[in-house]
Amino acid sequence: xxxxxxxxxxxxxxxxxxxxxxxxxxxxxxxxxxxxxxxxxxxxxxxxxxxxxxxxxxxxxxxxxxxxxxxxxxxxxxxxxxxxxxxxxxxxxxxxxxxxxxxxxxxxxxxxxxxxxxxxxxxxxxxxxxxxxxxxxxxxxxxxxxxxxxxxxxxxxxxxxxxxxxxxxxxxxxxxxxxxxxxxxxxxxxxxxxxxxxxxxxxxxxxxxxxxxxxxxxxxxxxxxxxxxxxxxxxxxxxxxxxxxxxxxxxxxxxxxxxxxxxxxxxxxxxxxxxxxxxxxxxxxxxxxxxxxxxxxxxxxxxxxxxxx
Amino acid sequence: xxxxxxxxxxxxxxxxxxxxxxxxxxxxxxxxxxxxxxxxxxxxxxxxxxxxxxxxxxxxxxxxxxxxxxxxxxxxxxxxxxxxxxxxxxxxxxxxxxxxxxxxxxxxxxxxxxxxxxxxxxxxxxxxxxxxxxxxxxxxxxxxxxxxxxxxxxxxxxxxxxxxxxxxxxxxxxxxxxxxxxxxxxxxxxxxxxxxxxxxxxxxxxxxxxxxxxxxxxxxxxxxxxxxxx
Numbered sequence: 001x002x003x004x005x006x007x008x009x010x011x012x013x014x015x016x017x018x019x020x021x022x023x024x025x026x027x028x029x030x031x032x033x034x035x036x037x038x039x040x041x042x043x044x045x046x047x048x049x050x051x052x053x054x055x056x057x058x059x060x061x062x063x064x065x066x067x068x069x070x071x072x073x074x075x076x077x078x079x080x081x082x083x084x085x086x087x088x089x090x091x092x093x094x095x096x097x098x099x100x101x102x103x104x105x106x107x108x109x110x111x112x113x114x115x116x117x118x119x120x121x122x123x124x125x126x127x128x129x130x131x132x133x134x135x136x137x138x139x140x141x142x143x144x145x146x147x148x149x150x151x152x153x154x155x156x157x158x159x160x161x162x163x164x165x166x167x168x169x170x171x172x173x174x175x176x177x178x179x180x181x182x183x184x185x186x187x188x189x190x191x192x193x194x195x196x197x198x199x200x201x202x203x204x205x206x207x208x209x210x211x212x213x214x215x216x217x218x219x220x221x222x223x224x225x226x227x228x229x230x231x232x233x234x235x236x237x238x239x240x241x242x243x244x245x246x247x248x249x250x251x252x253x254x255x256x257x258x259x260x261x262x263x264x265x266x267x268x269x270x271x272x273x274x275x276x277x278x279x280x281x282x283x284x285x286x287x288x289x290x291x292x293x294x295x296x297x298x299x300x301x302x303x304x305x306x307x308x309x
Numbered sequence: 310x311x312x313x314x315x316x317x318x319x320x321x322x323x324x325x326x327x328x329x330x331x332x333x334x335x336x337x338x339x340x341x342x343x344x345x346x347x348x349x350x351x352x353x354x355x356x357x358x359x360x361x362x363x364x365x366x367x368x369x370x371x372x373x374x375x376x377x378x379x380x381x382x383x384x385x386x387x388x389x390x391x392x393x394x395x396x397x398x399x400x401x402x403x404x405x406x407x408x409x410x411x412x413x414x415x416x417x418x419x420x421x422x423x424x425x426x427x428x429x430x431x432x433x434x435x436x437x438x439x440x441x442x443x444x445x446x447x448x449x450x451x452x453x454x455x456x457x458x459x460x461x462x463x464x465x466x467x468x469x470x471x472x473x474x475x476x477x478x479x480x481x482x483x484x485x486x487x488x489x490x491x492x493x494x495x496x497x498x499x500x501x502x503x504x505x506x507x508x509x510x511x512x513x514x515x516x517x518x519x520x521x522x523x524x525x526x527x528x529x530x531x532x533x534x535x536x537x538x539x
Contacts, residue, residue, distance in 0.1 A: 063415050063417050063436075064415075064416025064433065065435070065437055066415065066416075071396065071415060074394070075393060075395065078390075079394040081392065081417070081419055136422055137501075138425045205498060209496055211375070212493045212494075212509065213364075213509075217367065217368055221363040222362065222363040223362055224328075225360065227352040227353050229357075231427045298422070300426070300427040303377075
């Protein structure tokens with residue numbers, strides 16, 4: 001699949017935003033590390049909402065006919081893309097009301113109730129984002145429950161990294177937040193390692209089942225077009241196995257190894273080190289998302305001569 | 310009713326006339342135009358509803374060239390319709406034709422991702438998704454003679470490799486052809502249940518291409534050629 005920059009930015013930014021909001025709410029609910037100061041908490045909430053909003057806005061950049069984008073909310077009964085839009089938009093009023101009450105540190109019960117609804121909608125949106133890809137039977141690398149699981153966990157992981165930076169910036173006790181980051185980091189690493197193992201072995205459709213000639217070798221002689229087509233541009237993107245290996249290595253280095261090393265170095269985490277770890281983690285996640293699109297092989301490639309996907 | 314095409318891979322000669330006729334008819338049809346990018350330039354490209362690929366099946370000398378036209382299969386379980394967030398993609402209940410409402414499409418490409426057959430192509434000039442309409446603006450046209458109420462690709466095919474009809478009716482010509490010739494669907498394991506069927510090439514006695522066996526007369530000619538110098 002062609003890795004469109006707008007979609008990569010959208011999924012990373014909105015995933016981080018939703019993860020940050022959910023964990024901010026959890027920190028408020030359980031008073032993690034004694035709780036964050038009211039204004040810092042509200043500003044962090046605004047950052048989360050800005051990341052979600054910016055991501056959603058960038059996702060409209062890959063539309064060829066954006067004037068009809070408003071119609072994308074109508075088919076929520078069948079389409080995961082429509083569900084994602086509905087849940088994401090429903091998230092904003094609850095999240096903004098929660099942030100307003102957090103700013104004034106007022107009406108804790110109402111605030112927690114509103115925040116809870118915003119959290120549920122954030123989870124529903126993240127799950128829908130994953131399901132947009134996971135429901136496609138045409139792309140075996142995406143058609144697995146590990147995809148929505150990874151979208152949920154990676155969003156929470158990058159959100160936790162940002163929340164840790166906030167606690168370091170306001171000088172709150174960061175021990176609980178560091179544990180949170182480590183737990184999510186471990187979950188993200190295990191999940192992505194399982195995913196890479198799972199999609200690494202070929203299975204499913206072949207050029208033989210695509211053409212119906214299952215008792216002989218089938219070889220493409222001619223695609224029938226002289227230059228590229230919509231299909232080759234959209235689905236023909238290929239990434240070599242060596243490049244795939246190095247990109248996976250880069251993900252585990254930047255998103256897992258570097259933050260883990262900084263958090264376990266033995267002395268109190270400085271703001272600079274925390275910020276470095278967060279930037280590294282989000283960079284690693286950008287690599288992961290690029291590879292997620294780049295190594296997905298659509299079955300239409302079988303008709304263009306690929307022996308298997 | 311379940312309207313669709315049956316394509317005979319035994320007689321398709323791979324001339325691309327179906328694709329050209331399709332382009333000609335649909336460029337001014339309900340979902341037209343089918344934009345071309347650099348049609349006379351160095352990198353010609355554009356929107357087509359019908360594409361023909363060519364394969365070699367088996368290994369030389371026991372191989373065969375198969376020409377393979379593909380367009381929308383008008384699937385029974387059309388995921389392109391299910392995933393569409395705007396409702397632009399729809400399947401008609403009456404005859405099963407899958408269409409795109411050009412006034413509702415936002416050009417997100419999601420339906421093209423969901424289609425395993427590469428039947429959908431985005432038109433960059435209108436920003437909307439376009440696909441085979443099964444010539445819905447021809448097949449019901451009362452102004453046309455009955456025999457011309459067929460898709461443009463079927464009418465034009467010089468080898469009669471394409472048939473159009475109701476796959477739901479067991480007595481229709483297309484259903485009988487599928488039954489008699491062992492017609493099959495593409496990528497059945499994905500579960501889209503495509504309406505279009507393909508008839509496999511007939512089994513022929515292989516034509517010897519290896520060592521040439523000489524008859525008695527040819528042997529005499531060879532001998533004479535060796536004796537008489539020209």
